Amino acid sequence: MEELLLSLLQLIVAIILSAIVAFLALYLFQRFTRRFDEWEALRQRNTAVGVVLGATLVSAALVLRPALAVDPGSWDVGRAFFVQALLVGALQLAVGLILVVIALGFGLYLFSVLTRGIDELEELKKGNLAVAVLLAGVVLGVGLMMSQAVGQIMALVSSLVL
Numbered sequence: 001m002e003e004l005l006l007s008l009l010q011l012i013v014a015i016i017l018s019a020i021v022a023f024l025a026l027y028l029f030q031r032f033t034r035r036f037d038e039w040e041a042l043r044q045r046n047t048a049v050g051v052v053l054g055a056t057l058v059s060a061a062l063v064l065r066p067a068l069a070v071d072p073g074s075w076d077v078g079r080a081f082f083v084q085a086l087l088v089g090a091l092q093l094a095v096g097l098i099l100v101v102i103a104l105g106f107g108l109y110l111f112s113v114l115t116r117g118i119d120e121l122e123e124l125k126k127g128n129l130a131v132a133v134l135l136a137g138v139v140l141g142v143g144l145m146m147s148q149a150v151g152q153i154m155a156l157v158s159s160l161v162l
Contacts, residue, residue, distance in 0.1 A: 013086070017093055018061070025060035028101050029053055036121050048124050048132035055136030059104060059143025064096045066151035092154040099150050100143075107142035108135070 029052065030038060041049040112120055123131040 013089070021060050021064055021093075021097065022057055024097055024101065025056045026053060028060075028104055029056045031105065033121055033124075036125060041125065046124070046127050048127045048129050051129065051132040052124065052135045052139065055139040056104065059139045060100050062140075062143045063100045063103075063147045063150050064093060065147070066096075066154055088158050092157050095157050096150050096154050099146070099153065103146050104139060104142055107138060111135075111138050
């Protein structure tokens with residue numbers, strides 16, 4: 001019964017943290033597109049912006065998934081350790097979020113510098129779906145390539161604290 005309660009608590013924490021991750025991923029994209037109002041573009045049914053925002057959310061989820069994957073069986077050592085394990089999980093997520101923001105932001109910036117012949121933001125404003133799919137690929141690719149490294153960093157953080 002205790003393991004079920006622990007799993008339910010982990011589910012609740014994961015849902016709350018997922019909502020925070022989604023918000024921060026969208027915040028990241030807004031920082032990248034300072035001269036562009038994504039919410040207005042979405043209200044105007046700009047599919048291109050929706051594709052890139054969706055890819056940003058999926059990429060953040062791919063990278064941060066290890067922070068939310070916790071083995072409840074390893075927590076069967078008392079309440080004090082349980083609270084410590086929850087705090088370590090929150091610390092792992094915070095470190096992962098910082099790394100996601102830095103890596104995706106840098107990846108998008110570097111891509112825009114390397115593709116000087118095209119203004120990606122202007123094309124997104126126009127609703128250019130081809131450019132949106134390309135940017136979505138960049139975001140997902142960066143997320144996939146860095147997910148294992150971020151997972152290892154989060155495991156290192158956990159091992160240093162526990």
